[in-house]
Amino acid sequence: xxxxxxxxxxxxxxxxxxxxxxxxxxxxxxxxxxxxxxxxxxxxxxxxxxxxxxxxxxxxxxxxxxxxxxxxxxxxxxxxxxxxxxxxxxxxxxxxxxxxxxxxxxxxxxxxxxxxxxxxxxxxxxxxxxxxxxxxxxxxxxxxxxxxxxxxxxxxxxxxxxxxxxxxxxxxxxxxxxxxxxxxxxxxxxxxxxxxxxxxxxxxxxxxxxxxxxxxxxxxxxxxxxxxxxxxxxxxxxxxxxxxxxxxxxxxxxxxxxxxxxxxxxxxxxxxxxxxxxxxxxxxxxxxxxxxxxxxxxxxxxxxxxxxxxxxxxxxxxxxxxxxxxxxxxxxxxxxxxxxxxxxxxxxxxxxxxxxxxxxxxxxxxxxxxxxxxxx
Amino acid sequence: xxxxxxxxxxxxxxxxxxxxxxxxxxxxxxxxxxxxxxxxxxxxxxxxxxxxxxxxxxxxxxxxxxxxxxxxxxxxxxxxxxxxxxxxxxxxxxxxxxxxxxxxxxxxxxxxxxxxxxxxxxxxxxxxxxxxxxxxxxxxxxxxxxxxxxxxxxxxxxxxxxxxxxxxxxxxxxxxxxxxxxxxxxxxxxxxxxxxxxxxxxxxxxxxxxxxxxxxxxxxxxxxxxxxxxxxxxxxxxxxxxxxxxxxxxxxxxxxxxxxxxxxxxxxxxxxxxxxxxxxxxxxxxxxxxxxxxxxxxxxxxxxxxxxxxxxxxxxxxxxxxxxxxxxxx
Ligand code: SF4
Numbered sequence: 277x278x279x280x281x282x283x284x285x286x287x288x289x290x291x292x293x294x295x296x297x298x299x300x301x302x303x304x305x306x307x308x309x310x311x312x313x314x315x316x317x318x319x320x321x322x323x324x325x326x327x328x329x330x331x332x333x334x335x336x337x338x339x340x341x342x343x344x345x346x347x348x349x350x351x352x353x354x355x356x357x358x359x360x361x362x363x364x365x366x367x368x369x370x371x372x373x374x375x376x377x378x379x380x381x382x383x384x385x386x387x388x389x390x391x392x393x394x395x396x397x398x399x400x401x402x403x404x405x406x407x408x409x410x411x412x413x414x415x416x417x418x419x420x421x422x423x424x425x426x427x428x429x430x431x432x433x434x435x436x437x438x439x440x441x442x443x444x445x446x447x448x449x450x451x452x453x454x455x456x457x458x459x460x461x462x463x464x465x466x467x468x469x470x471x472x473x474x475x476x477x478x479x480x481x482x483x484x485x486x487x488x489x490x491x492x493x494x495x496x497x498x499x500x501x502x503x504x505x506x507x508x509x510x511x512x513x514x515x516x517x518x519x520x521x522x523x524x525x526x527x528x529x530x531x532x533x534x535x536x537x538x539x540x541x542x543x544x545x546x547x548x549x550x551x552x553x554x555x556x557x558x559x560x561x562x563x564x565x566x567x568x569x570x571x572x573x574x575x576x577x578x579x580x581x582x583x584x585x586x587x588x589x590x591x592x593x594x595x596x597x598x599x600x601x602x603x604x605x606x607x608x609x610x611x612x613x614x615x616x617x618x619x620x621x622x623x624x625x626x627x628x629x630x631x632x633x634x635x636x637x638x639x640x641x642x643x644x645x646x647x648x649x650x651x652x
Numbered sequence: 653x654x655x656x657x658x659x660x661x662x663x664x665x666x667x668x669x670x671x672x673x674x675x676x677x678x679x680x681x682x683x684x685x686x687x688x689x690x691x692x693x694x695x696x697x698x699x700x701x702x703x704x705x706x707x708x709x710x711x712x713x714x715x716x717x718x719x720x721x722x723x724x725x726x727x728x729x730x731x732x733x734x735x736x737x738x739x740x741x742x743x744x745x746x747x748x749x750x751x752x753x754x755x756x757x758x759x760x761x762x763x764x765x766x767x768x769x770x771x772x773x774x775x776x777x778x779x780x781x782x783x784x785x786x787x788x789x790x791x792x793x794x795x796x797x798x799x800x801x802x803x804x805x806x807x808x809x810x811x812x813x814x815x816x817x818x819x820x821x822x823x824x825x826x827x828x829x830x831x832x833x834x835x836x837x838x839x840x841x842x843x844x845x846x847x848x849x850x851x852x853x854x855x856x857x858x859x860x861x862x863x864x865x866x867x868x869x870x871x872x873x874x875x876x877x878x879x880x881x882x883x884x885x886x887x888x889x890x891x892x893x894x895x896x897x898x899x900x901x902x903x904x905x906x907x908x909x910x911x912x913x914x915x916x917x918x919x920x921x922x923x924x925x926x927x928x929x930x931x932x933x934x935x936x937x938x939x940x941x942x943x944x945x946x947x948x949x950x951x952x953x954x955x956x957x958x959x960x961x962x963x964x965x966x967x968x969x970x971x972x973x974x975x976x977x978x979x980x981x982x
Contacts, residue, residue, distance in 0.1 A: 334883060336879070336882060336883055338879075379885045379886075379887065380885065382885075383882070383883055383884060383885040384883065384884035384885040385885060388883075388884065389880070389883045389884075391876055391879070391880060393876060396875065396876035396877065397876045397877055397880050398877055398880075399875075399877040399881075399895060399899070400877075400899070400973065400974070400975060401898050401899055401972060401973055401974065402898075410886070411884045411886075414884065414885055414886060415884065415885060446974040446975070448974070448975045459880075462884070466884065
């Protein structure tokens with residue numbers, strides 16, 4: 277691994293599900309990087325492909341899903357890598373790790389994962405301590421007693437009171453928040469370089485969520501582990517992430533540092549997501565849910581996939597498909613996939629006729645007038 | 653766990669009481685007069701009265717019920733009218749035969765069904781899975797007596813390999829077993845006699861357990877905790893053996909428990925097909941002879957077996973799943 281290579285590099289990753297209704301392009305050409313010690317967010321509505329992207333990194337996509345293209349490099353190893361064969365077909369490259377190597381060298385040991393539902397992620401018929409100990413034994417080559425000690429220490433570290441006494445308790449004797457702490461302990465105890473957290477606080481109530489986020493921030497600072505944080509909640513992104521990827525229908529449509537994303541939003545979808553965050557100064561009735569439902573990834577809309585819901589959509593958005601590009605090069609590059617950035621995409625957005633989506637629902641009037649020409 | 657066990661056993665008492673009561677009332681409602689069966693078609697009035705008095709049949713229903721209940725509680729199930737022996741003695745004579753049959757057919761069923769179900773789930777939708785599913789489907793839809801008859805025709809009449817009737821107890825005295833001089837001979841003979849009845853009775857269980865084992869394993873293999881184990885580098889065989897297997901046995905136990913009680917019915921048929929003198933044939937003979945004490949006794953005994961089966965199911969459940977007994981401890 278060369279010095280300037282990021283810890284994890286995902287390039288043009290494609291994962292598809294082959295169903296009876298058709299091919300679902302769940303992840304459709306996603307690229308992003310994770311640097312050492314960084315928390316990178318993947319945010320989007322459910323169905324945007326963010327969890328599939330996360331599980332693709334560990335090659336844990338389940339049937340009928342399959343990684344069909346792209347590259348995932350981690351610490352100089354090729355977790356996913358395709359090349360064009362002599363007959364033009366994509367095939368796996370030789371240096372791509374075998375399944376056995378993924379299991380023995382990567383999963384748990386180098387990249388650990390925390391799942392969404394703490395109630396379902398622990399096996400109900402084994403003790404919490406036993407499960408933790410098993411993963412430590414496998415991934416750190418420790419003997420039973422050392423692993424047990426390690427497990428107890430880690431339970432204490434994540435704030436489980438009296439870990440020695442709770443060691444032999446079963447999962448159902450823990451609350452949801454405590455179980456999520458156990459799962460965090462599992463991930464950290466394996467001493468991985470990267471932890472993928474797949475909506476780990478979604479199933480928890482707000483107070484507990486806050487505690488868990490604080491805990492992760494503290495532990496992240498202490499262990500300097502990198503994180504990929506998958507969530508649909510911009511509030512969580514704001515609290516915990518350094519950089520963010522916004523996903524819509526299998527694509528990353530905006531990529532930026534958190535503060536840039538929040539204060540210099542480049543994509544209307546991100547804007548809509550930000551509008552849907554509950555704020556203390558708004559009651560629930562005043563929330564701005566995003567208009568419309570996300571279309572199916574089997575038959576994504578033509579052109580810009582967001583155009584059926586986008587308040588700024590114009591004729592050109594139906595025809596031209598914007599890939600995300602650097603739209604603001606100051607500091608860390610800010611990437612966006614919206615034709616309104618005419619200087620980057622040059623598709624003739626401002627000369628195209630509006631589709632009139634804004635009349636379908638109440639959209640933020642400010643944004644609409646803003647889109648009316650000030651950027652030109 | 654101990655307090656749970658005690659509680660489950662105590663809960664069984666009213667159930668048993670109910671079984672005894674219903675059995676008593678139903679038996680009383682059976683048409684036909686046991687006295688006429690004992691004495692032939694036209695007994696003299698005095699003879700009939702004497703018999704009625706001897707067996708307490710001249711007393712009103714509730715008195716007979718209370719007396720019977722008192723006897724049952726003391727372990728006395730009355731006397732068989734036909735055999736003239738105590739019902740309990742008759743049961744104890746026949747019980748080992750039926751137990752041997754049940755144990756052997758369940759061992760056969762579980763020993764084949766569990767691996768078959770697990771392999772089927774592991775190789776889902778592959779040839780192994782298809783074959784095992786077809787076999788299981790045939791197994792659950794074929795009547796056991798028919799399997800028994802086919803086996804007899806093939807292996808006894810045509811091939812002359814296996815005996816078609818009777819069971820030999822493996823612990824029988826060599827002297828009492830035809831053609832046997834050593835313990836080993838007895839064991840071999842007992843085994844030969846046991847093979848066909850075991851398959852006859854066990855096929856249904858095997859098929860039912862295979863199906864539930866497969867579907868339970870498939871379900872558990874989809875659980876988040878299995879995915880988590882996979883994500884932490886646990887190998888597939890460990891996942892099957894450890895992470896998935898134990899959980900998957902919960903529905904299997906329920907089915908095995910149900911099968912156990914169904915197998916009592918199956919034993920009646922199997923014993924009839926193979927002329928085995930077990931509990932099944934005893935109960936049929938009792939019914940044919942209107943031997944009402946024996947009918948009641950065997951029915952109550954079957955009821956008891958059923959209740960024990962349910963308790964064992966619950967206890968195994970509690971043993972496997974810690975959530976079941978949770979809340980018991982202070
Ligand atoms: S490209 Fe067009 S439809 Fe897509 S986000 Fe931009 S304005 Fe909206």
